[in-house]
Amino acid sequence: MIKQRRIWSWLLIGVMAIAIQFLAISGANAAVTDYLQEQKFLTNVWQIVNRSYFDPEFNNQNWYKVRRQFINRKFNSREETYAAIKEMLATLDEPFTRFLEPEKFKSMQTSTAGELTGVGLQIAVDEFDERVTVIAPIEGSPADLAGVRSRDRIVGIDNIPTKGLTLDECANRMRGAIGSEVKLTLERPLADGKGVEKLDLLIKRDRIAVTPIIAKLNQEGDHKVGYVRLNQFNGNASADMEKTLKKFKAEGADRYVLDLRGNPGGLFDAGLQIARMLISEGTVVYTVDRHGVQESFETKGDAIINEPLVVLTDGGTASASEILAGALQENHRAQLVGTKTFGKGLIQSLYELEDGAGLAVTIAKYETPLHHNIHKRGIIPDVEVSLSEPITRKQLGTNEDSQYIAALSVLDGTYKNVIVKSAN
Missing domain, CATH: 3.90.226.10 (2-enoyl-CoA Hydratase; Chain A, domain 1)
Structure with a gap:
């Protein structure tokens, strides 16, 4: 009876060992699969830019070397892959080529379709001094009604300096729930061209119907x-x-x-x-x-x-x-x-x-x-x-x-x- 119990014990230990080994292999395979998926996602973005980007010199750099720098990294999540893609695109030093997370991409598609939410600003990074500049407020938008003007510089969003932020980071900070408020700190050139006026505007976000x-x-x-x-x-x-x-x-x-x-x-x-x-x-x-x-x-x-x-x-x-x-x-x-x-x-x-x-x-x-x-x-x-x-x-x-x-x-x-x- 004791011998039989020993046999069953060894069988149970063997089964457990096999199960643990199987789980370890499965886990490793899943990790490899996830790693390959993230590599594939980043490579797809790289290929789109490689095929389409207007500057054949890619800002005076070897775009294939750029790919190698990023593809060898290990990404543990899609968010890490997103961050790497943004870093890769930043090497182009051209603010209009950019990555958009699903929510931001959906928002952009909605905007071009004729409606959006937020404060209603079109912004750009001035390529001379790299400062966030208002192209224009959308007519009738919260920003327009609050007095934001074309060529205003946005130097702060809710007391966070915009220097060093990308366009999408600035836009994301200005987005929010309808009825919530955001404070924009602006610099506006004086009429005589000598100096700037600094002002804070508190703007309530709203739905914006763009009437073309x-x-x-x-x-x-x-x-x-x-x-x-x-x-x-x-x-x-x-x-x-x-x-x-x-x-x-x-x-x-x-x-x-x-x-x-x-x-x-x-x-x-x-x-x-x-x-x-x-x-x-x-x-x-x-x-x-x-x-x-x-x-x-x-x-x-x-x-x-x-x-x-x-x-x-x-x-x-x-x-x-x-x-x-x-x-x-x-x-x-x-x-x-x-x-x-x-x-x-x-x-x-x-x-x-x-x-x-x-x-x-x-x-x-x-x-x-x-x-x-x-x-x-x-x-x-x-x-x-x-x-x-x-x-x-x-x-x-x-x-x-x-x-x-x-x-x-x-x-x-x-x-x-x-x-x-x-x-x-």
Whole structure:
């Protein structure tokens, strides 16, 4: 009986040993599988950039060596892989190519579709001094109503300095639940250009419905002027613009003012479609890829309106709105009135990754119809008119808007001291 018990004991010990060994092997296999999955995920991001990025020199570095530096690391979680991807992309030293976690990627897709939540700011990193700069507040957004302006510098978010933070880190700190508050510390250049004003703004987050177009038909003397304010090139912009132009045409508009002030851009295709509604014939824009190959985008002869047109611009006019402004100016379709545009001449493409995260990659730069590169330079308007002080949304496109008044006089041919300058 004792011998039998010993046999069963040894059998039990043997089974346990085999089970432990099996679990150890299974655990090791799972760890290897997880490791390979994270490597595969990082490699996929690397390959997208390798195929698509507009700079063939990858910021003067060997992109294959960069891959080796990161692929040999051991990632214990997807969050660690995310961090490594951000570190890898940072070597490009180009803020518009960036990784977006699933929530941020979904938020960006929602924004281009026409609605979002938060404070309503379009921001960029100034490539001269690497400071976070407001391109433009979205019209009617909490930031707009609180008084944030184009070209304001965001130096702090809830008392956290923004120096050293990425665009996405800044954007993430400004996001939050509807009704919650965030404090922005801003630096604003003084009117005389000597020094800056520092101010704190407490902003309550809210849902932001982005209405791409605000339009009205103004009776100005003997003329009916279609005033069209285009706020953003989102998914609704081109359809809304087509509807607006056809409506004004039917109502007898014989002149137009297109207001691109504070328009931070958006979808490239939307800008292209709207340009074709306004220009009968000519080149809208050239794109130049990493190989120096130029692709031209032409109008198709199906412009909706051909009446006289003036475009209003300022420092918040950026990206796709600069494509449109440059096309109208250099095809002699319209004169630009206002101040110099922002100067963003790069085009990004969005890639969705397997886990719902996303990747924004700069795939090309664009040139105006006369082959001007406006990146970091902006477009100088034909008629330079500055606002002596900010105006409210209700004043836009009225006789209290000095730039709009200047646009009307340009349409009449009565504007004095016209300063005509080239785009570069």
